[in-house]
Amino acid sequence: MPEKKLYSLPKAKVPGLIAALLKSKHRVWGPVQGEHGDTFLNELSSAKDLCRDYVNGFLGAKRYVFPQLEEMFRFRKTGAGLTLSPPPPPQPTVVWGLRSCDMSAVLYFDSFFGRGAKSGPNWKAGDPLPDPLYVARREAAVFVSIACNTAGPKCFCVCTDSGPFLSKGYDVQLTDLGSHYLAETGTAKGEQFVAGHRQFFGAGREDDMKKRRALEVQAEKTFQEPVSFFAKAMRKLDRGAVKPAFWQKVASYCIGCGGCIYACPMCSCFDVDDVKISGTEGARVRSWDTCDFAGFTREVSGHNPRATRADRRQRWFYHKLSMDYLEKNPVIGCVGCGRCVITCPGGVDMATVVRWMRKVE
Amino acid sequence: MNPNIHLPYLATVTGIRSECSDTKTFDVRIKDPKEAKLFVSRPGQFVEASVFGAGEAPFGLTTSPREPGVMTFTIRACGRVTDAFHKLAVGDEVGIKGPLGNSFLDKIDSRGKDVLVIGGGIGLPPLRSMIHYILDRRADYRDFTIIYGARTPELQMYKGELAQWAKRPDLTLLQTVDVADPGWKGYVGVVTTLFNKLKLDIPNTVVYTCGPPIMIKFAIVELVKLGLPDKQIVSTLERYMKCGVGKCGHCCIGHKYVCTEGPVFDYGEIKGLAEEAF
Structure with a gap:
């Protein structure tokens, strides 16, 4: 990724973008509101499910990259003996609206589950191995994270270098600027995602970047949980x-x-x-x-x-x-x-x- | 090792031998010749073995075969997966992930030195792979002593092989049990009570040990008292494991994964762990 590019995404266009993704056989995960008012990241069945006014959901992107229950493979008894089949490859997915902390956790999972390219005959004892289930889900998804203009009451990501704004690691990072989002692309995958849905995105503006920087400074002053050391x-x-x-x-x-x-x-x-x-x-x-x-x-x-x-x-x-x-x-x-x-x-x-x-x- | 770390090789049980009332030894061969070629184990390594439908569990390999794709492990029936293994017959299909973990050979080089093996109960099977390795290259090593303790004579592993080892002039075998029966001719008492029968050349002795945690703990205490340096005490550790490939988190001792960074550790490494290993 040579340099990150800036775009703008009018909020009014988000439902259309989500609908277009669903129509083009993408799976879309995003924040949804449960019946008791709680928010969590879940798979969306329509653009209407998306909750846009939330600090952070109770369960984050872990639910997508490392599901609570996941098939590793199936075994079948046939006349000729046993056959084993790994799960089918995951469908293209967009994880929309995860917060900076959850994006940072995914980056940690990359190093833990995705760690190490060595496997097969050259693998030797002690070498870390990539987890194929995680790697498949990670590679099938584009992560569109959203920076936090205000910290939640129990948040302390400022002490762990994982928010409220990220400087790298995301595919696309959104910043809420009122009527529209500033969209920064952080990877080639993020760039491709925007390019593939260019009709929803406007040109990025340099003064939006100035506003984003000011918001970042402002956001860091909103933390209430004193855990810095x-x-x-x-x-x-x-x-x-x-x-x-x-x-x-x-x-x-x-x-x-x-x-x-x-x-x-x-x-x-x-x-x-x-x-x-x-x-x-x-x-x-x-x-x-x-x-x-x-x-x-x-x-x-x-x-x-x-x-x-x-x-x-x-x-x-x-x-x-x-x-x-x-x-x-x-x-x-x-x-x-x-x-x-x-x-x-x-x-x-x-x-x-x-x-x-x-x-x- | 399969590039998909969670997917076992399919393998066939080719032999089953009873060791005692609750323990059997299984010979297993990987079915696909291409996959079999990838399976070359070294002494001390283990496999995750599956009976599909019952689950998967880690077992130490008890031999270091000269042929790829074949292996032997010994299983005590004591739970869901191990009970399922005991119900198998020759010809049945199982799953094998491995070989996993490191080897005794990754620790201090014991060639040209005296070797002392201390095994307790079902701790003998993983040590047997190193014993075979040494016996295959006997001239490379100096004095070779094996101390084997079991709760009762009936619970000894590999009884026929123990009898053969006892007859070998190039190997000293000391056998002890906690509770003897009328026919027992060996010693009675825990393994550490036999240490005074050893004439150890401390700077030139390497110890390999495996057994119940309490046995390893006290054996190491005594060896340290005798002045054996940490690096010359090598143990293979056991932990509850789910995946065997460094992901599930169950086998960690401190920050070390027993499955990928062990199971073989020297006492210096064991002492450096942030949690007690035994």
Whole structure:
């Protein structure tokens, strides 16, 4: 991608664009409003489903790139023996209106699920391998993210370098400028998407870019959740200052529901199971799993390396905040979306625990 | 390894042997000759093996075959997938992903050194791949000692092979059980009680161990007391696993994935983990 290009997209043209995408056999995911007023990212059946007035949905783009339940392959018993068939390739998809934090989480998934080009005979032990299911979904989709002019009440993406505006990684980034969006293309795929639907987009204007920059500065002043000092918490964790008693305190507030993990756009652990489809056919499926459950590490002998809730809480925060993981991945394991803050019934979410960790003597 | 990391090779069970009341050993061959060529294992590696409909689980390979596409693993019936394996007959089809993980050969080079293998119960099968590797190249190694502990004589793995090893002049086999029966001629007690029978040349000994977590833990404590350096203590670790290919997250110890960065670790690496390995 040589340089990013600017376009404008009148809001009045969005329904037409969505309708055109659906008509041309694209699947479109976007924010929809549920019957109880909540918002979440879902597949749209018509342009009318799209919700355009929202801060962030309860479940983000993880639902598309890494579905809660996903077939890995099917197995069929035939007269000649077993046959295995991987799922059909995903249809072309547009993920519309995901927020900067969720786009950042997808970029992290790229490095985790998509990581490593090596496979086949040259693969050697220890080499990371690309996950074919993730890579197929990722490559089939164009991601049109929308920058946040105002932070939500529990957002802290400004502390994790994953918002409120992004400077790269998106295919197209929209900025709400009132009657129209400024559309910035960030990849060749994004450029192709705009070029393929040029009738909906107008020319980009330099003064829109000035407005966008001013909005970014303004947006950074709207954060209410005071969690800015991740670094100090991470340093304490890395240097062994966070003792078992700390995790026992965290665990005493935790009810082990796994909500923080299901809601987390960066949590990627899964369970694998075989399910029956008919007498001669079945599927291997994967589904979201959580390190918060005792069964996550319990072995058949009954031995459990993480037997207590304190062990399991320590695991989650270690995975996300340790220098070991920062070195493995380019980013820490949090995009500051605030979903765990909203979800946790015990109030021991990322924001709170980072605050406590900073104060550890 | 299949480029689609979640898709197993189809394979046929070619042999089944009973080891004890709840454990069987399976010989398996990958069906497609092209896929079979891609399957070349090294000692210490494992596979994710499937009975379709029941599921998939990780099993250590117990031999290092000279022919690609063939493998042997030993399974105790103790859950959904392992019970399904025990119901199989020769000729049945299974799924194989692998070979997965690293090898004993990726750690310190034990050629020209004394080798001590410490196995407990069903921890012997993964070690057996390294034992075979060494016996195939016996002249490259110095003294070779195997300590094998089991709960009872009946629960020993590979009884016929143990009898052969016991007869070999180039191998010392010390067998112990927790609870003996009237016919038992070996030792009684945990594996560490046999350490005083060893004359270890500390700077020139490499230890390979696998067994129940509690056994590995105490064996390492004793070996460290004897002065064995961390790099010379090599263990293969076990963790509950779902995918075997570094994605599902179940087998992590600290930031290390047992499936792709192990299962073989030396004690220096184990000590450096952010969580207790045992």
